Amino acid sequence: MLYFPGQITIAKGPMFAGKSKLLIRIVRTHGSQSSLVFKAGIDTRYLGAGAICSHDGESTPAVPVGTNLDQIVKGVEQWIARWRCPPGNLLVVVDEVQFMGPEIVDVARRLMDLGVCTVFAGLDLDFRGDPFGSMYDLTQLAHTVINLRADCRVCGAPATMTQRLIDGSPARRDSPLVQVGGPESYEARCANCHSVPEE
Numbered sequence: 001m002l003y004f005p006g007q008i009t010i011a012k013g014p015m016f017a018g019k020s021k022l023l024i025r026i027v028r029t030h031g032s033q034s035s036l037v038f039k040a041g042i043d044t045r046y047l048g049a050g051a052i053c054s055h056d057g058e059s060t061p062a063v064p065v066g067t068n069l070d071q072i073v074k075g076v077e078q079w080i081a082r083w084r085c086p087p088g089n090l091l092v093v094v095d096e097v098q099f100m101g102p103e104i105v106d107v108a109r110r111l112m113d114l115g116v117c118t119v120f121a122g123l124d125l126d127f128r129g130d131p132f133g134s135m136y137d138l139t140q141l142a143h144t145v146i147n148l149r150a151d152c153r154v155c156g157a158p159a160t161m162t163q164r165l166i167d168g169s170p171a172r173r174d175s176p177l178v179q180v181g182g183p184e185s186y187e188a189r190c191a192n193c194h195s196v197p198e199e
């Protein structure tokens with residue numbers, strides 16, 4: 001993969017499509033010394049919020065970001081001032097973008113203006129199959145879009161959707177976006193096998 005100053009890349013797809021694995025590989029290839037990695041603070045799977053972790057156990061440290069997304073731009077400006085490097089040498093990675101507020105689009109524009117290379121990653125669709133957070137708007141800004149696919153757990157076809165299951169059954173459309181309590185799980189599924197009962 002080639003990076004140019006001010007370029008924005010988006011890596012998107014359903015769960016289990018290998019987004020975290022791709023991000024970890026991108027950071028390793030670019031060099032962790034010249035990479036700044038951020039992720040939405042909500043995700044506490046595996047090692048917790050302070051790292052990007054793949055499902056097969058690899059990880060790379062990440063700065064957890066809450067609701068104040070200015071933290072990303074400030075972190076990048078401080079890095080540039082501290083190391084006095086051309087901004088184009090810096091790779092910025094932002095993971096779990098679907099959990100971030102709409103200000104992330106403005107953050108992307110500011111990173112572009114600063115001249116750093118940025119990779120955003122996240123789920124493009126929620127469990128209902130609707131656009132998730134600001135992922136769609138962000139995709140319109142991107143120079144490169146990487147569509148990651150999993151294998152459908154039911155039929156094996158390329159999966160673009162994330163199926164949410166509650167007690168083993170497809171979650172209803174009106175169930176909350178973030179489930180509190182009750183056993184829930186997720187599967188990657190193709191559009192044919194994906195199911196969202198209305199009631």
Ligand SMILES: [Zn+2]
Nearest residue numbers: 152155190193
């Ligand atoms: Zn299928």
